[in-house]
Amino acid sequence: xxxxxxxxxxxxxxxxxxxxxxxxxxxxxxxxxxxxxxxxxxxxxxxxxxxxxxxxxxxxxxxxxxxxxxxxxxxxxxxxxxxxxxxxxxxxxxxxxxxxxxxxxxxxxxxxxxxxxxxxxxxxxxxxxxxxxxxxxxxxxxxxxxxxxxxxxxxxxxxxxxxxxxxxxxxxxxxxxxxxxxxxxxxxxxxxxxxxxxxxxxxxxxxxxxxxxxxxxxxxxxxxxxxxxxxxxxxxxxxxxxxxxxxxxxxxxxxxxxxxxxxxxxxx
Amino acid sequence: xxxxxxxxxxxxxxxxxxxxxxxxxxxxxxxxxxxxxxxxxxxxxxxxxxxxxxxxxxxxxxxxxxxxxxxxxxxxxxxxxxxxxxxxxxxxxxxxxxxxxxxxxxxxxxxxxxxxxxxxxxxxxxxxxxxxxxxxxxxxxxxxxxxxxxxxxxxxxxxxxxxxxxxxxxxxxxxxxxxxxxxxxxxxxxxxxxxxxxxxxxxxxxxxxxxxxxxxxxxxxxxxxxxxxxxxxxxxxxxxxxxxxxxxxxxxx
Numbered sequence: 001x002x003x004x005x006x007x008x009x010x011x012x013x014x015x016x017x018x019x020x021x022x023x024x025x026x027x028x029x030x031x032x033x034x035x036x037x038x039x040x041x042x043x044x045x046x047x048x049x050x051x052x053x054x055x056x057x058x059x060x061x062x063x064x065x066x067x068x069x070x071x072x073x074x075x076x077x078x079x080x081x082x083x084x085x086x087x088x089x090x091x092x093x094x095x096x097x098x099x100x101x102x103x104x105x106x107x108x109x110x111x112x113x114x115x116x117x118x119x120x121x122x123x124x125x126x127x128x129x130x131x132x133x134x135x136x137x138x139x140x141x142x143x144x145x146x147x148x149x150x151x152x153x154x155x156x157x158x159x160x161x162x163x164x165x166x167x168x169x170x171x172x173x174x175x176x177x178x179x180x181x182x183x184x185x186x187x188x189x190x191x192x193x194x195x196x197x198x199x200x201x202x203x204x205x206x207x208x209x210x211x212x213x214x215x216x217x218x219x220x221x222x223x224x225x226x227x228x229x230x231x232x233x234x235x236x237x238x239x240x241x242x243x244x245x246x247x248x249x250x251x252x253x254x255x256x257x258x259x260x261x262x263x264x265x266x267x268x
Numbered sequence: 269x270x271x272x273x274x275x276x277x278x279x280x281x282x283x284x285x286x287x288x289x290x291x292x293x294x295x296x297x298x299x300x301x302x303x304x305x306x307x308x309x310x311x312x313x314x315x316x317x318x319x320x321x322x323x324x325x326x327x328x329x330x331x332x333x334x335x336x337x338x339x340x341x342x343x344x345x346x347x348x349x350x351x352x353x354x355x356x357x358x359x360x361x362x363x364x365x366x367x368x369x370x371x372x373x374x375x376x377x378x379x380x381x382x383x384x385x386x387x388x389x390x391x392x393x394x395x396x397x398x399x400x401x402x403x404x405x406x407x408x409x410x411x412x413x414x415x416x417x418x419x420x421x422x423x424x425x426x427x428x429x430x431x432x433x434x435x436x437x438x439x440x441x442x443x444x445x446x447x448x449x450x451x452x453x454x455x456x457x458x459x460x461x462x463x464x465x466x467x468x469x470x471x472x473x474x475x476x477x478x479x480x481x482x483x484x485x486x487x488x489x490x491x492x493x494x495x496x497x498x499x500x501x502x503x504x505x506x507x508x509x510x511x512x513x514x515x516x517x518x519x520x521x
Contacts, residue, residue: 003347004275004356023387030384034375108366109388110347262350265343266279 013258017112027119032126046127047134050086054079061199072142076135080229081198081222083131087124088164088218089189094120095168096175096182103268113261114254117168121161128157139229147231152239156225159243162250163217169253173260176267196222214238217246270322270345270439270471275354277315277340277495314340315351316495324360324438327465327472329486329503337495338475339366342443345473360438360471363389365428367444374417378409378427381416385428391435399434406430406460408453426453433460440464443475458484479507 008016017024036042058075095117099106102116139146175182196218197205205213213219220235220242227234260267315337322328332338343349344356346364376384382403386396404412407430409423416424429445446454458481464470465485476482482489482503489506491499499506 001359002355002357004344004351004354020387020390022393023384026380026384026387030373030376030380034373037375105385105388107343107348108364109385110362110364111388111390265349 013112017114017118020111020115023111024115024118024122027115028122028126031119031123047130050079050082050127050131051134053086054082057082057199070142072138076139076142076144076230077226078198079131079135079138080226081196083128083135084160084218084221084225085193085196085198086131087128087160088167089192090127091117091121091124091161091164092168092171093185093189094124095165096171096185099172099176099264100268106268107265113264114257117165117172120168121165124164125157125161135229144229145231147228147234149228149234152224152228152234155243156221156228159217159246160221162246163221166246166250166253169257170249172257173264173267176264192218195219198222214241215245217242217249220245269324269357269359270320270473271355271357272318272320272345273355275315275318275341275344275351275356276313277337277344277349278311278352279314280311313495315344318354318495318497320490320497320500322471322473324471325468326488327486328474329482329489330473330475330492331477331482331489332492336492338492339443340495341492342366342441342473342475345439346441358439361390361436362439362441363432363435363437364441365432365443365445374415376416377414378404378407378412378416378419381427382431385431386435389435395436403427403430403434406434406456422450422453429453429457433457433464438469439471439473441473444477446476446478446481461485483507 032043036045039045041048054075057078058071061078062071062074098116098120099113106113106116136146171181171185175185195216202210202213202219202223220238223235224239224242226232318337318341330338330341340349342364344351345358346362347358348364373381373384379400382400383393383396387393407423407426409419409427411418416427419427432440432445446457462485465472472485474482474485486503489499489501489503490497491506
C-alpha cells in the first residue's frame, strides 16, 4: 500500500471512518466517563445544565422586560433556542480543545483523525437528545401539540452537526498553531447567543437586514426546530437556505481538515 | 515489504504558537533587519532524503543520537505522520509502540485501555476479544478493571507492551519500547518477542540505544545521523569493526 503520496478519494475517506466506528463509540464513552464519573449527579448534569441555564434566562428576561406572558411557554420558547445553541457552542469549542488533549493517541497510533471530533459530536448529541426529551415532556404537559413534520427532525440534526462540526474543523489547525485564536474565540463566541432569535422573535429583526441575518445557518435551525416542535408553519425557504450554508461550511471545514490531518502530530 | 525513496521531513525550527508573539517577532525582525525578515533557517530537516528497503522477515535495528530522526522515521513508516516529500510504500499490517508507556489514559480501566488502544490500531472487537485474556495474563496485572491512575509506571508499561505483543501484525515497530519495564518483565518480553520473530514472515524495526537488545534481535543495523542514513549493514560487522567508536558514543557502552 502506498502511504505517501496518497490521494485518498472522499468516498474511501468516509469508508475508512466507518471502519473505525467502534473507536468512535469507545472514545465517546471515554469522554462521558471522564467528565461525569466523579460527580454525584453524573449523567444527570447533561440534562440539568441546559435546564438550569434556561430557567435563569427565563427569570432574568421576564423580570427585565416585565413580561406577563405564560412563564412556561416563555421557558419553552427560550429552551428550544438554547438547546441548539448549547449544542453548537459545545461541539465547536470542544472540537478545538480535543486534539491537544488526545495528543498521545494522535502521536502514537494511525487512525482517521476525524474520529476525534466526531466523538465530541456523539456526546453532545446524547446531551441534545436528553434535552429534547425534556422539551417534549414540558411541551406536552403544557398543552402544546407536536407538528406532523416531525420527520424533519433527522434532517435538522444533520444540519446542526454540519454547522457545528464544520466550524470546528475550520478552526482546529489555526487554533493549534496560533493559540491566541482560541482565546479570542472564547471572548467572541458568547455574543453569538444574542445574534440568534432565542430571546426575541425573528420579526424583531428589521426587514432590510433579514436576508443577511438568515445567512446564519443557526437562525435557520432554531426557527425550523421550533416550527417542528410547536406545530408552526415550516419556514421551507429558510430551512433550504440554512442547509446550503451548513453544507458549504462543512465542505470547506472538511477540505481544510483533510489537508492538514496527517500533519497534526507535528503541531500538537 | 517497506520501501522508502528519498523521504524527507521538515519541521519548523521554532513554533510561533501565538499570533501576538508572531506579530511582535515579525515586527521586530523587520525593524532590526528589513532585508532579512524571512529567515532561511526557520525549518530544519528531521529526515533528509532517506532511501531504504526492508524486506519481509528482516529484523532491523536503528541507532542514532538524540534528534537523529529515529522517532520521526518510525512515525512516518507507521503512517502516523506524513513526510514532506518522497515515496513510501508499506505492505502488511504495522503495529508501532513508542517509549514511555504508550497511550495510557488515567481515567480508563486497564481493560478499557486494551480495547480503545487496539481499536485505534485498527483491530476489530472480535480480534481483541480473542487476545484480551492473554494480554491480561502476560501483563501480570491483577486489578485490570481498576482505573489506570492507580497503576504504577511499571504496570502501565507492562500493559502497553503486553497488548502489542499479542496483537497479530506483519511489521513490528519498537521505539525505545522497553523503557520503564523491570528486569523480570523485560526477560519475559524478550522471550515472547523471540517467539513472534521465529515466524520468518515477521518484520521488525527496533530503535534502541541498548547494544545488547539490538544484538539479540536484529540482523541488520542502520545508523542515523542528522536525518540521514550514514551506515547500513550487518549488526556484528558494524558493532565490531566499522563504527566501534561512534556506536560506543551513542550507546554509552
